[in-house]
Amino acid sequence: MKSRAFSKWIPWVGLITVTLGSHADAWGEEGHQIVGAIAMTRLTPQTRAAIIELLGNDDLAKAGLWADQIRGDSKYDWAKPLHYVNAPRNENSIVLERDCAKGECVVGAITRFLAVATDSTKPIEERREALKFAIHFIGDLHQPLHAGYADDMGGNRIQVIAFGDKKTNLHALWDTVLIYRKSQGDWRGLAKALETDMPAKEVAQWEGNLDPLAWGNESRAITRVIYNELPADAKVGEQYYESNFPTVARRLAAGGVRLAAALNKTFAAYKPAVKNDDRAVSPVRPSTDSPAEKPAQKAAPVSVP
Numbered sequence: 221m222k223s224r225a226f227s228k229w230i231p232w233v234g235l236i237t238v239t240l241g242s243h244a245d246a247w248g249e250e251g252h253q254i255v256g257a258i259a260m261t262r263l264t265p266q267t268r269a270a271i272i273e274l275l276g277n278d279d280l281a282k283a284g285l286w287a288d289q290i291r292g293d294s295k296y297d298w299a300k301p302l303h304y305v306n307a308p309r310n311e312n313s314i315v316l317e318r319d320c321a322k323g324e325c326v327v328g329a330i331t332r333f334l335a336v337a338t339d340s341t342k343p344i345e346e347r348r349e350a351l352k353f354a355i356h357f358i359g360d361l362h363q364p365l366h367a368g369y370a371d372d373m374g375g376n377r378i379q380v381i382a383f384g385d386k387k388t389n390l391h392a393l394w395d396t397v398l399i400y401r402k403s404q405g406d407w408r409g410l411a412k413a414l415e416t417d418m419p420a421k422e423v424a425q426w427e428g429n430l431d432p433l434a435w436g437n438e439s440r441a442i443t444r445v446i447y448n449e450l451p452a453d454a455k456v457g458e459q460y461y462e463s464n465f466p467t468v469a470r471r472l473a474a475g476g477v478r479l480a481a482a483l484n485k486t487f488a489a490y491k492p493a494v495k496n497d498d499r500a501v502s503p504v505r506p507s508t509d510s511p512a513e514k515p516a517q518k519a520a521p522v523s524v525p
C-alpha cells in the first residue's frame with residue numbers, strides 16, 4: 221500500500237475530504253464514527269442481536285454514515301430537513317409545534333424512525349433504513365449547531381479562519397475541524413479515550429434523559445454560547461480549541477451513551493423474526509410456499525413521508 225502510485229493519491233484524498241467536510245451539515249465522518257463506536261460498547265446482547273438481524277452486522281460506526289452518503293441521491297431528498305432543527309434567534313428553546321411541525325425535523329425523526337425499526341409489519345428494507353437514519357440522527361442532534369438558526373443554515377454561512385490559514389465555516393468547525401485537531405485521523409483512539417474518561421455521574425444523567433427534545437434543547441443552549449463566544453474577526457486558534465474541545469468531547473460521549481440507551485430501550489421487548497432454518501425443520505411445513513410467506517412478498521412499497 222505504500223507504493224509511489226498510492227502515495228500520489230494522498231493529497232487528492234485529503235482535498236476531497238476537506239471539500240466534503242466543508243459542505244456537510246452533520247458531525248463529520250469522524251464524529252458519527254466516534255458516537256457509533258462508543259454506543260457499540262454499551263449494547264445489551266438482545267439489542268445487538270436485533271441490530272445484526274436488521275443490518276447484517278453490529279457496526280454502528282459504519283451504519284451512522286449512511287444517511288450522509290445518500291445525500292446526493294434525489295430519491296432521499298425528503299430526508300434533508302431531518303438532519304437538524306432550527307428555532308428563531310431570540311428563542312432559548314425548541315418548540316415542537318413551531319420548529320418541528322408534523323415531526324419534520326431531527327427531533328421528530330428520531331422518535332419516528334426508532335418506532336419503524338421495530339415495527340414487524342413494515343418491510344425489512346424500510347426497517348433497515350429507519351434504523352440507519354435513527355443512528356445517524358441521534359449523533360446529529362448532539363452536534364450543537366444542529367439546533368441552530370435557519371438564516372445562516374446552522375452556521376454554514378458564517379465564515380471562519382481556523383488555526384491561522386484554514387478557511388472553513390462555523391458549522392464545519394464544530395463538525396470536523398475541532399474533532400480532527402484532537403484525533404489527527406485516529407477516531408477509534410479518540411472514541412476509546414472518551415469512553416475511558418466519561419464521568420459516571422454524567423453518564424447516569426445522559427442515560428436518564430432519553431427525550432430527543434431535551435437533547436435538542438441542550439444543543440440549543442450550547443449553540444447560543446458558541447455564537448456569543450465567536451471572536452468578532454472570526455479567527456479561531458489554539459485558545460478556542462482548548463476552551464471548546466471539552467464541549468465537543470462531552471457531546472460526542474453523550475451521543476454515544478444515548479444512542480446505546482435509546483437502542484437498548486427500543487429493542488428491549490423485540491422478538492427476533494422466525495428464522496428460515498427454524499421453519500425448515502417444521503414437520504408441517506408444506507412443500508410449496510407457505511401462506512405465511514406471502515404477505516412479505518406482497519409488501520407495500522416503502523412509504524416516503
Ligand SMILES: [Zn+2]
Pocket residue numbers: 245246247287288303356360
Ligand atoms: Zn446528518
